[in-house]
Amino acid sequence: MRQLFFVLLSLSASFPAMALTFQTRLENVEWNVEGDQFECRLVQPITDFGSGVFVRRAGEQAVFRLNAHNSILGEGPATLLAAAAPWQPGRGDINLGTVRIGRGNVLFNSSQTQAGRLFRGLLEGRSPVIRHYSAVGGVSEVRLLPVKFRQAYGDYEACTGKLLAKNFDQVRQSQIGFPGGGTDLDAKARASLQIILQYMKADPKANHIMLDGYSDNSGNRLTNRELSRRRALAVMDYFKDNGLQESQITIRFHGEQYPVAPNNNAVNRAKNRRVSVRLERVSEPAKPTSTAAITDPAAVS
Template sequence: MRQRYLALLSMFASLPAMALTFQTRLESIEWKVEGDKFECRLSQPITDFGTGEFVRRAGEQVTFRLKAYNHVLGGGSATLLAAAAPWQPGRGDINLGSVQMGNGDVLFNSSQGQAGRLVSGLLEGRSPLVRHYSRDGGLSEIRLLPVKFSKAYSDYQECTAKLLPKNFEQVKQAQIGFPGTGVDLDAQAKAELQVMLDFIKADPSVNHIELDGHSDNAGNRLANRDLSRRRALSVMDFFKANGIPESQIVMRFHGERYPLVPNNSAANRAKNRRVNIHLERVPVAEKSAPAPVPTVSVGNAAKTS
């Protein structure tokens, strides 16, 4: 291991004199793993610069981002590489393409493909390297080192194994379908609702559910209106049975008035038999305001109950 460290030091000493290099001393290298059910982060602090960070959000693959304490690099584009280790002769750097540098605290977010290649490279002893040329021709390099990475990566994998299957942007809207004149939830519908339920229970700030029931145009309008109501009730009952207070749920039903697609085929009619679900975060002050007189929406009209 000492030979590897010496080889790394030799590599850094051989960089062009005009290059401004940011990297942490070998003896000070550390990887940090942080996270919860919503996001996991694997990061290495970079002395006098900021942090290089792998981030995986629920429902997504890992990306890599570079965070800076200051704005010494400016904007423009940079090259992202998985740099070869000097103790592995015959290996060259892997060019992972360009990244667009911003001017905020987060300089860039890589693609998922780039991040995956960086992780694979670290496991092989490579270094994530960002190479940036300024407008005046100056070169800056920001480097993370693979020291102690394997153990930290194992801890990071334990974190990602506990992530929810979806993040809020992915889970906040859903559409539950119903066969024929049915109003009961099938196994697929219950599975989709369970994903939403798990997120709501993990994130108490998601405290408002809107349900909109719909039907196709088969049968008469009164029957279709009732079908849409009973379908919305099925979804409401699922949430209530699993601990969601009814006060957090708003239910509307519209019959056949708002089709997604024309009711001109069996496949299209199946798409129109649905309950749309929308999750929101409603501020506490807004929720504590005096409640209006309850209404039940019927198409475009509203009847006071």
């Protein structure tokens, strides 16, 4: 009996652990397009698992995301493939590299490069496949199918065509330069401010602007403080001319303090002639006043 036990044990060890494959039946496959000005999503639900999602935020390229209802895959590295279809003889799978399976509902986000190659693979009839090897030798595989993809991809591209130029993380901090040394806004500065205004129009929660004016050290201290003030006021006036209320804007001016580069050559001095624009979300806008809130840093330093 003891010998039989060891024979059965050795036989079981010679077989690999059972593989798990998650895939929606061919006749049930669907691609859904969701989104707005801030983000577009192209989604394939995966039966008894979750979904595979291409996500593109405003101002960025798409990534591929795997969502799960549970943690059945377990944590650790997995291989991402653009797998050839059975009806494509002679075509091998394309290994797109490693992703790391984590905890929670979102198991991983691919790189933008990986997502771009998955898009190309789907348009060629390939399947995105996530293959995970467990510590005990088992293999789990999640597969999306290219069925109905091309039409959905067209709808997804229509959605991305309406995205804002940038997302909140990209517009919340901006630098408006004054390379010529004066206080007038050039075309590049106005274009940057228009992007901020466009975002604020789309997102009413982003409703307050903080402006900090700076100069280089070319003049005396009082002259530099006045230049930094006038630069901040120039940006404030542009915002006001384009519909913002004074109560939504706070300005400060710092003169030659807090340089971003040493004032040791013309290029660096141009970098220091700037207004820092910070976009904020505040729950209650400040009460209207006759002038914008202007903070003299000398009073708080």
